[in-house]
Amino acid sequence: MKILVVDSGVGGLTVLDSTLQLVGGNFVYLADSKFFPYGTKDKHQLLDRLVQVVGHFGCDLVVLACNSASTVASQLRHKVQLPVVEVITPTCNYIFENSYTNVCLLATDLTVASGVYQSKLNDVCCTVKAFNCGELVQYVENGINGKALDMLLQKLWQNVAPNNPQCVILGCTHFGLIRDKIEKIFRDVDIVDCAIPTAKVVASGVKQWVEESLVIYLTTGDTACAKRLSLQTGYTFDCVDI
Ligand code: DGL
Numbered sequence: 164m165k166i167l168v169v170d171s172g173v174g175g176l177t178v179l180d181s182t183l184q185l186v187g188g189n190f191v192y193l194a195d196s197k198f199f200p201y202g203t204k205d206k207h208q209l210l211d212r213l214v215q216v217v218g219h220f221g222c223d224l225v226v227l228a229c230n231s232a233s234t235v236a237s238q239l240r241h242k243v244q245l246p247v248v249e250v251i252t253p254t255c256n257y258i259f260e261n262s263y264t265n266v267c268l269l270a271t272d273l274t275v276a277s278g279v280y281q282s283k284l285n286d287v288c289c290t291v292k293a294f295n296c297g298e299l300v301q302y303v304e305n306g307i308n309g310k311a312l313d314m315l316l317q318k319l320w321q322n323v324a325p326n327n328p329q330c331v332i333l334g335c336t337h338f339g340l341i342r343d344k345i346e347k348i349f350r351d352v353d354i355v356d357c358a359i360p361t362a363k364v365v366a367s368g369v370k371q372w373v374e375e376s377l378v379i380y381l382t383t384g385d386t387a388c389a390k391r392l393s394l395q396t397g398y399t400f401d402c403v404d405i
Pocket of ligand 1: 170171172174175199200201202203228229230231232271274300334335336337
């Protein structure tokens with residue numbers, strides 16, 4: 164079973180890493196760097212790109228390890244006729260199972276504007292206040308982790324805190340990579356990340372158990388991009404032209 168895990172960059176590695184803890188298989192991780200960032204794209208543009216990317220790889224299961232891409236998951240499923248796992252539904256189910264009724268969402272412009280989280284959570288009587296945090300994505304993608312990022316997070320917390328949320332949803336997989344930093348600044352509030360709830364859904368969709376996993380890491384960026392990603396993540400990224 165070949166599983167394609169897609170994000171615009173490094174964010175989806177949080178979902179892949181959690182998945183590898185639960186299940187083995189043949190994985191292709193694609194950092195679609197050429198189309199980065201996903202979160203500022205128009206949804207039709209993003210859907211067309213995802214159809215193109217999925218069409219390039221003959222795979223059995225697609226994992227959209229990206230919240231922005233997940234907003235068009237049902238349209239993608241329809242177009243590619245393959246099982247597609249996305250990150251938003253498992254995260255909303257986790258919110259519901261834990262009886263949260265007042266949450267804040269940190270996400271990209273596309274995810275916030277899509278209203279997908281808001282409508283799913285409102286359906287289970289949960290109030291959502293959403294914040295556009297697209298700016299953070301650039302920091303994480305480029306591994307910039309210093310004072311400027313701290314200040315941005317402090318400012319964000321000042322806006323989030325007055326809402327007294329029970330939890331803050333990391334509604335962009337990139338944010339999972341700076342979870343430690345977020346936890347330090349967003350004190351006294353639960354942090355909810357999509358990686359584990361999504362990994363459980365992927366694992367339940369994998370029918371054949373494989374002991375050893377094979378993972379190929381690819382980027383649609385140029386060789387300099389592949390080099391940067393390899394250095395930053397510790398995995399060897401190769402280029403693919405899509
Ligand atoms: N990691 C992605 C997400 O979960 C996309 C970030 C971006 O490319 O804008 O939304």
